[in-house]
Amino acid sequence: AQSVTQLDSQVPVFEEAPVELRCNYSSSVSVYLFWYVQYPNQGLQLLLKYLSGSTLVKGINGFEAEFNKSQTSFHLRKPSVHISDTAEYFCAVSPRTNAGKSTFGDGTTLTVKP
Amino acid sequence: EPEVTQTPSHQVTQMGQEVILRCVPISNHLYFYWYRQILGQKVEFLVSFYNNEISEKSEIFDDQFSVERPDGSNFTLKIRSTKLEDSAMYFCASRTAGTGVDSPLHFGNGTRLTVT
Numbered sequence A: 001a002q003s004v005t006q007l008d009s010q011v012p013v014f015e016e017a018p019v020e021l022r023c024n025y026s027s028s029v030s031v032y033l034f035w036y037v038q039y040p041n042q043g044l045q046l047l048l049k050y051l052s053g054s055t056l057v058k059g060i061n062g063f064e065a066e067f068n069k070s071q072t073s074f075h076l077r078k079p080s081v082h083i084s085d086t087a088e089y090f091c092a093v094s095p096r097t098n099a100g101k102s103t104f105g106d107g108t109t110l111t112v113k114p
Numbered sequence B: 001e002p003e004v005t006q007t008p009s010h011q012v013t014q015m016g017q018e019v020i021l022r023c024v025p026i027s028n029h030l031y032f033y034w035y036r037q038i039l040g041q042k043v044e045f046l047v048s049f050y051n052n053e054i055s056e057k058s059e060i061f062d063d064q065f066s067v068e069r070p071d072g073s074n075f076t077l078k079i080r081s082t083k084l085e086d087s088a089m090y091f092c093a094s095r096t097a098g099t100g101v102d103s104p105l106h107f108g109n110g111t112r113l114t115v116t
Helices: none
Strands: A002-006 A010-014 A019-021 A023-027 A031-038 A044-050 A056-058 A064-068 A073-078 A087-095 A108-113 B005-007 B010-013 B019-024 B031-037 B043-050 B053-057 B065-068 B075-079 B088-095 B111-115
Touching: A002 A087, A010 A019, A019 A108, A023 A031, A023 A087, A031 A064, A031 A073, A044 A056, A044 A064, A044 A073, A073 A087, B005 B088, B010 B019, B019 B031, B019 B088, B019 B111, B043 B065, B043 B075, B075 B088
Parallel strands: A010 A108, B010 B111
Antiparallel strands: A002 A023, A019 A073, A023 A073, A031 A044, A031 A087, A056 A064, A064 A073, A087 A108, B005 B019, B019 B075, B031 B043, B031 B088, B043 B053, B065 B075, B088 B111
8 A cells, every 4th residue: 555645734935936845655565656736626737757767857837856765755846936836736656556546645735925 | 638528517416316427538548537535635546447347446435436438438427325425526537558657647627526
């Protein structure tokens, strides 16, 4: 079984400031890792995914994440946020043998202030 | 870009009534899923469907729930006798491949189910 812990439920930040959303996971099997974004009244949009290889993964909208196997973390970062980045962000993992069955974290609400 | 579409966007039903949530997955996708998000809680896996049968289901997916792909394009989730605790956002998702994650999940915008 897998579990995902998003360490911050809410992250307020000023526009153009950097941000990091933290995610730790646990699993007894090898997993894939994902970050999704959910804008108000919309579905889940994939930001980026880690499959294998380079531990630094770049995604859409200027976001990137770094996989750290020893710390079982997959933190999401953006060097300069915009008002439009205000949304709910979900970290998720899925077993490599069952890639469609994802376990999600509780989500982090990112609020970007002017 | 192809999308997963879900209808209706919001469904209100009375406790004990049957409800059907509808989804049109992306046309060349082979694997279909339903996830649920109770307000303020995390997104949870309900069921996966492949080759016209359930491939896996969670503990949440009890006998009150069923899924169907009636006509090769729609994918439905039926709740036979709704309970207050079924109130949630229900997400449909689809993907093309098997174990490879070259095809990640594509989610629809969800149906918000409110049971009164």
